[in-house]
Amino acid sequence: MKLHELGEFGLINRLRRYAVVDPDQVVVGVGDDAAVLRAPSSKLMLLTTDTLIEHADFELDFCDFFSLGWKALAINLSDVAAMGGIPRAAVINLFLPPTLEVEDVDKIYQGLQSIAEEYHLSLVGGDMTFSQQLGISIAVTGETCSERYVLRSGACVGDVIAVTGDLGAAAVGLRILQSGVETTERWEVYPVARFWRPQPRLHQAQVLQQKLSLHSLIDVSDGLASDMLKLCQASNVGCQLEVGKLPFHPHTDYWAGKLGIALEEVMLQGGEDFELLFTFPADEQKILADLNISVTVIGKIIPPQQGCWQVYKDGKKISLENRGYDHFRAQS
Amino acid sequence: MKLHELGEFGLINRLRRYAVVDPDQVVVGVGDDAAVLRAPSSKLMLLTTDTLIEHADFELDFCDFFSLGWKALAINLSDVAAMGGIPRAAVINLFLPPTLEVEDVDKIYQGLQSIAEEYHLSLVGGDMTFSQQLGISIAVTGETCSERYVLRSGACVGDVIAVTGDLGAAAVGLRILQSGVETTERWEVYPVARFWRPQPRLHQAQVLQQKLSLHSLIDVSDGLASDMLKLCQASNVGCQLEVGKLPFHPHTDYWAGKLGIALEEVMLQGGEDFELLFTFPADEQKILADLNISVTVIGKIIPPQQGCWQVYKDGKKISLENRGYDHFRAQS
Numbered sequence: 001m002k003l004h005e006l007g008e009f010g011l012i013n014r015l016r017r018y019a020v021v022d023p024d025q026v027v028v029g030v031g032d033d034a035a036v037l038r039a040p041s042s043k044l045m046l047l048t049t050d051t052l053i054e055h056a057d058f059e060l061d062f063c064d065f066f067s068l069g070w071k072a073l074a075i076n077l078s079d080v081a082a083m084g085g086i087p088r089a090a091v092i093n094l095f096l097p098p099t100l101e102v103e104d105v106d107k108i109y110q111g112l113q114s115i116a117e118e119y120h121l122s123l124v125g126g127d128m129t130f131s132q133q134l135g136i137s138i139a140v141t142g143e144t145c146s147e148r149y150v151l152r153s154g155a156c157v158g159d160v161i162a163v164t165g166d167l168g169a170a171a172v173g174l175r176i177l178q179s180g181v182e183t184t185e186r187w188e189v190y191p192v193a194r195f196w197r198p199q200p201r202l203h204q205a206q207v208l209q210q211k212l213s214l215h216s217l218i219d220v221s222d223g224l225a226s227d228m229l230k231l232c233q234a235s236n237v238g239c240q241l242e243v244g245k246l247p248f249h250p251h252t253d254y255w256a257g258k259l260g261i262a263l264e265e266v267m268l269q270g271g272e273d274f275e276l277l278f279t280f281p282a283d284e285q286k287i288l289a290d291l292n293i294s295v296t297v298i299g300k301i302i303p304p305q306q307g308c309w310q311v312y313k314d315g316k317k318i319s320l321e322n323r324g325y326d327h328f329r330a331q332s
Numbered sequence: 333m334k335l336h337e338l339g340e341f342g343l344i345n346r347l348r349r350y351a352v353v354d355p356d357q358v359v360v361g362v363g364d365d366a367a368v369l370r371a372p373s374s375k376l377m378l379l380t381t382d383t384l385i386e387h388a389d390f391e392l393d394f395c396d397f398f399s400l401g402w403k404a405l406a407i408n409l410s411d412v413a414a415m416g417g418i419p420r421a422a423v424i425n426l427f428l429p430p431t432l433e434v435e436d437v438d439k440i441y442q443g444l445q446s447i448a449e450e451y452h453l454s455l456v457g458g459d460m461t462f463s464q465q466l467g468i469s470i471a472v473t474g475e476t477c478s479e480r481y482v483l484r485s486g487a488c489v490g491d492v493i494a495v496t497g498d499l500g501a502a503a504v505g506l507r508i509l510q511s512g513v514e515t516t517e518r519w520e521v522y523p524v525a526r527f528w529r530p531q532p533r534l535h536q537a538q539v540l541q542q543k544l545s546l547h548s549l550i551d552v553s554d555g556l557a558s559d560m561l562k563l564c565q566a567s568n569v570g571c572q573l574e575v576g577k578l579p580f581h582p583h584t585d586y587w588a589g590k591l592g593i594a595l596e597e598v599m600l601q602g603g604e605d606f607e608l609l610f611t612f613p614a615d616e617q618k619i620l621a622d623l624n625i626s627v628t629v630i631g632k633i634i635p636p637q638q639g640c641w642q643v644y645k646d647g648k649k650i651s652l653e654n655r656g657y658d659h660f661r662a663q664s
Binding site: 027028031032033034035036037038039040042043044045046047048049050051052053055056057078079080082083085089091092093095124125126127128129130131132133135137139140141142143144149151152153218219234 | 359360363364365366367368369370371372374375376377378379380381382383384385387388389410411412414415417421423424425427456457458459460461462463464465467469471472473474475476481483484485550551566
């Protein structure tokens with residue numbers, strides 16, 4: 001059935017089934033003028049928002065509807081993780097072409113519901129409107145654990161730079177999809193899974209915050225180089241990234257080779273990995289071994305007048321540059 | 333200058349000047365992964381979201397850029413008013429055609445800034461993406477005064493139904509703009525001002541909540557009939573609206589006559605007035621005279637099995653029907 005056959009109010013009623021409500025958090029959920037939530041137990045709350053629009057941020061050829069819902073919420077939860085916070089509730093705005101199938105809207109909501117349940121987030125309302133392009137815009141509230149939060153502006157000269165998980169997988173995953181390579185089961189291809197269903201590093205952020213004196217924290221959304229430069233600019237410091245130490249998954253390496261992609265380039269510029277990039281005092285490095293989460297030291301913070309560099313094993317240095325995506329220029 | 337000439341990051345830097353920050357509320361505003369806000373002083377917080385998309389919700393022919401920013405935020409603040417709450421912070425998502433003039437984006441933000449300052453709201457972040465259609469999607473957090481909030485589901489048989497301000501103005505205003513009637517200064521035309529720059533009834537909601545035992549509260553966004561029916565459905569009651577008592581502004585009447593519009597029809601079905609529709613115990617009617625805000629009693633709540641009616645002075649009754657706008661059906 002097409003959306004225009006069901007109508008706006010029919011659709012709203014249909015989508016109520018996907019509400020996710022934690023009764024400890026939600027006093028009034030979907031259905032009134034605004035949701036009523038219990039205030040954070042700490043004295044600080046977080047608020048963030050992100051949008052995915054067809055043709056600008058995704059192509060349906062390369063992303064199924066379930067994954068679109070998942071990913072739209074994941075990028076918001078990653079922002080909460082990048083503050084060292086805990087997500088609580090979300091409102092969802094959908095932009096829907098009237099000829100879209102109702103079942104496809106169901107799938108978007110199944111993706112939203114699935115990640116909301118996995119990360120203990122309540123879905124408490126939203127809005128929908130027709131649009132030529134499919135899109136989804138989400139706002140998430142969260143809270144900080146105790147009175148602490150971690151900004152991107154706290155890096156200090158001498159800090160160690162580290163990153164969770166591995167890099168470059170999502171960009172390689174997209175290129176696998178674009179290349180039309182046939183695989184028996186796309187889900188079994190690691191980079192594709194990383195592109196389709198990013199995992200916000202909420203648990204890792206909590207562990208890091210509890211065990212280390214985190215000085216700065218940002219998520220790798222636009223690409224390691226871009227996000228590292230943002231962190232350095234906000235903290236007024238320079239950096240030295242050791243390219244040889246950047247972590248990658250063997251399947252990312254395999255597929256990059258198969259498709260003729262420079263692995264180093266996608267690790268530095270690829271983006272959408274939604275890993276955590278952070279800095280902490282050098283004397284806490286020994287703690288890393290006991291963290292029980294995947295973390296790799298990839299460089300150090302240097303004085304701002306020394307600049308931002310990617311360095312190689314042979315001592316070669318190249319100025320760190322942001323060659324990430326710019327929405328508006330890319331479309332000109 | 334066109335947006336694609338400035339670029340995404342250039343635009344973000346340019347728009348920072350429009351941030352509105354109440355230091356009592358905002359710990360970290362624009363520029364990190366998420367905003368950090370002080371938690372509500374009451375134990376309850378509100379969260380709501382609304383969207384305006386070109387062609388679906390507005391046409392630029394009939395709405396200037398400043399008013400678009402104003403209106404997008406006003407409809408969210410009206411939702412907070414309709415819960416009896418106080419707005420605190422907003423995040424803004426913009427959907428921008430890359431060929432849009434940068435100065436027009438400035439005007440949207442000037443509208444946002446203007447209403448944010450007027451209603452003591454902080455603008456703490458957002459996201460932007462390119463899109464074929466211009467659009468704006470906003471999420472607002474708020475708090476309740478004390479532990480109280482007012483739902484649409486609390487109406488009781490015997491309650492008086494009342495509405496703030498006057499009805500039908502916004503719909504007549506849009507028709508004035510569509511008709512191409514030349515006026516010396518459009519801003520001097522009352523219905524046009526009501527359409528272009530709606531005023532959320534936040535102050536009125538506070539007064540009503542303090543002085544009356546409000547049983548139910550909703551804002552008139554889709555039209556009196558539509559919103560009254562939603563209130564009745566949520567409360568499981570019927571209603572009797574006295575058409576002869578519906579409040580209108582003399583300029584709305586004048587322009588409706590001039591354009592051949594049935595005033596009664598736009599008051600019942602027109603929408604976008606963003607007045608407050610509420611019910612309270614009949615024995616509190618005498619309090620209304622001392623409220624010092626514009627309020628009109630327009631009917632009463634009756635048992636659900638008696639239905640929902642619009643009644644006339646001569647005793648004629650017509651079943652109350654929602655002939656408001658349905659996004660998806662309207663576009664089929």
